[in-house]
Amino acid sequence: MKVSIIGATGYAGVELLRILHNHPEADIAYLTSESSAGKKISDIYEHLRGIYDQVLISMDNIQQIAAESDFLFICLPHGHAMQVGKTIENQNTRIIDLGADYRFTDTAVYEEWYRVKHTHKNAARVYGLAELHRQEIKTAKIIGNAGCYTTASILALAPLVREGLIDPSTIIIDAKSGVSGAGRSAKLANHFPELYDSFKAYAVSSHRHTPEIEQELSSLAGEHIILNFTPHLLPMSRGILSTCYANLTASTAYEKIDDAFIKAYGSEFFIRLLGRGTYPATKNVRGSNFCDIGWHIDERTGRVIVLSAIDNLVKGAAGQAVQNFNIACGFEENTGLLMTPIYP
Incomplete structure (x- = not known):
């Protein structure tokens, strides 16, 4: 599957890269960053040198990015994912939003607590906590990854x-x-x-x-x-x-x-x-x-x-997103996630 990470330079985005590097069914198509476009991801995070040296791009042409991606992992602050979702709603690309925009069944609750107008109210969404919503995640176009x-x-x-x-x-x-x-x-x-x-x-x-x-x-x-x-x-x-x-x-x-x-x-x-x-x-x-x-x-x-x-950053963000990705694609749920805890 071709996947792109929108907002790749935050901690959740970089954790996604760490996990997806060992995922046999995921290939990175694009990495975006509005503040660091034109730079290599490894220039910002040196631990990725020789592993990911991909150049970051702006998401100005999000429709093209989506057209060349099966999934978008959106790692942006609240208020931004719904703009992406609305822009590409007629495309087949599926979304896993690691922010809050698609977590609420009632957008009025979102607006009350986040003080932002929801601009994609009618989008069909599923709450991305696998242990509770596994069946719905399988076919969802938009998955609102659960918070940490x-x-x-x-x-x-x-x-x-x-x-x-x-x-x-x-x-x-x-x-x-x-x-x-x-x-x-x-x-x-x-x-x-x-x-x-x-x-x-x-x-x-x-x-x-x-x-x-x-x-x-x-x-x-x-x-x-x-x-x-x-x-x-x-x-x-x-x-x-x-x-x-x-x-x-x-x-x-x-x-x-x-x-x-x-x-x-x-x-x-x-x-x-x-x-x-x-x-x-x-x-x-x-x-x-x-x-x-x-x-x-x-x-x-x-x-x-x-x-x-x-x-x-894992079960509370990037790992959960990959778990949802696996369910949505029909892969074994632990694909790419079989890492042991780091100790000490």
């Missing part, structure tokens, strides 16, 4: 919500991310002296991944869910650890919690169930497409605490 915090949090809670084992009105999600989740652009908060040896929350009660989590869990519950989501920034480059709390329903036996996770993920290649009483760690998934999940039951409070760990 959302992937870790939804996968942690989905089995319990689906089986009615928790009170969804009591869900609280406390999540921590490495700084690469903020992107490559320079920001004071991500400056080394500001970040190092520190740990802080941000966007309390207002993070844009909140409605994405609510959308997917509400669909599973069959009712509208409102939850608390608080993100934190860790002084490390990669990884997300999501700690999710909820009250158990009165009739929930502890064994039902274990059974719900096994039922949901027992045959999932990329979800590793560590079991009750375990502690997932970001180091154990670094550089891989795995999601590690463990859970604890607090008998004193009647709550379940679910922990999930992912690499935000």
